Amino acid sequence: QVQLVESGGGLVQAGGSLRLSCAASGRTFSTYTMGWFRQAPGKEREFVGGITWIGGSTYYADSVKGRFTISRDNAKNTLYLQMNSLKPEDTAVYYCAAARLNGVFRTTRQYDYWGRGTQVTVSS
Numbered sequence: 065q066v067q068l069v070e071s072g073g074g075l076v077q078a079g080g081s082l083r084l085s086c087a088a089s090g091r092t093f094s095t096y097t098m099g100w101f102r103q104a105p106g107k108e109r110e111f112v113g114g115i116t117w118i119g120g121s122t123y124y125a126d127s128v129k130g131r132f133t134i135s136r137d138n139a140k141n142t143l144y145l146q147m148n149s150l151k152p153e154d155t156a157v158y159y160c161a162a163a164r165l166n167g168v169f170r171t172t173r174q175y176d177y178w179g180r181g182t183q184v185t186v187s188s
Contacts (some may be wrong), residue, residue: 066090066177068160073182080150080186086143086160086179094138097163099175100145102156102184109159111170113145125170128154150186157181163183 072084086098099114113124113134122134133146143160161175169175 066093066096066162068162068177068179070158070160070179070182073158073184073186075187076150077101078152078186078188081146081148082150082184084145084158084182086140086145086159087147088143088162090141092142093162095164095166096177097169098134098136098143099161099163099169100132100134101159101161101172102154103181104156104157107156109172111172112158115143116166116168121168123168123170135175147184150184152167152186152188155184155186157183158163164177 067089069087080108095117097116100112101109103109115122115134128170131149136145137159162177163175
């Protein structure tokens with residue numbers, strides 16, 4: 065089992081940047097596919113991006129492609145989400161998630177563990 069704790073959220077102006085972190089407990093972090101999701105008020109939780117554990121391949125939702133970058137530091141058991149050129153529509157609670165299998169996973173049901181989220185607010 066793995067526990068996930070997100071940090072780094074906050075208030076930023078449109079066009080600005082934030083870097084989110086997700087600290088994972090456990091010694092098997094390197095063997096999980098990791099993902100970022102977000103949920104805005106009144107909306108369903110949506111996929112942002114993911115990174116596999118074999119090969120470290122990354123994949124993104126079209127809405128963030130070219131602006132957001134996912135990375136992982138397996139030595140530190142930490143997942144990152146670098147967010148640039150932020151827009152007001154990026155405002156949401158951001159969650160990290162872990163999946164025991166390796167692959168490209170874009171739906172919430174494909175992930176086994178979840179953090180509690182961190183709020184990101186982008187002002188116009």
